[in-house]
Amino acid sequence: MPLRSCRIVAAGLLCTVRVAPAQNVAAPADVVSVEVRDGSGDGKADVVVRFRQVGDGWGREVLEVLSFDGDQARPTLLAEVALFQGESRLDTEVRFVRSGHGQTVEIRAGRARGFTAATFPRRAEDPRVRAIPTPW
Numbered sequence: 001m002p003l004r005s006c007r008i009v010a011a012g013l014l015c016t017v018r019v020a021p022a023q024n025v026a027a028p029a030d031v032v033s034v035e036v037r038d039g040s041g042d043g044k045a046d047v048v049v050r051f052r053q054v055g056d057g058w059g060r061e062v063l064e065v066l067s068f069d070g071d072q073a074r075p076t077l078l079a080e081v082a083l084f085q086g087e088s089r090l091d092t093e094v095r096f097v098r099s100g101h102g103q104t105v106e107i108r109a110g111r112a113r114g115f116t117a118a119t120f121p122r123r124a125e126d127p128r129v130r131a132i133p134t135p136w
Helices: none
Strands: 004-010 013-019 031-037 046-055 058-069 072-085 088-099 102-113
Touching: 046 072, 058 102, 072 102
Parallel strands: none
Antiparallel strands: 004 013, 031 046, 046 058, 058 072, 072 088, 088 102
16 A cells, blocks of 8 residues: 655654555644654654544544654554544543653543443454553
8 A cells, every 4th residue: 555645844843754544634634733752762852643533433533653763754653542433532641751861652541431341332453553541
């Protein structure tokens, strides 16, 4: 499958990022946030992108940390951080915590509204994306 390119400008850093089709967003408005900060624990600047994907009656928000080796970006984290279906929603708590000389991402189960262990949607998981943590 072909890769798609997008350009990200954040904090004066311009980079072209190539993403696989599973990480595509339908519209620019689906990019929730972009920031430059350490998210891999190596003390170097990474690009941290939070984006929304919607389809098949449910949607999710995904957090992606892109680290750089020269001018090549590589994902070091790809994780669901929110899941929603109709009025039901499961959120996470995302924090950047000190780790050695840098910061890493900590993702914990957050608030569930409308979902329970019995009503949480069963869906095929993408092996490239860390599944959302649940409170049950």
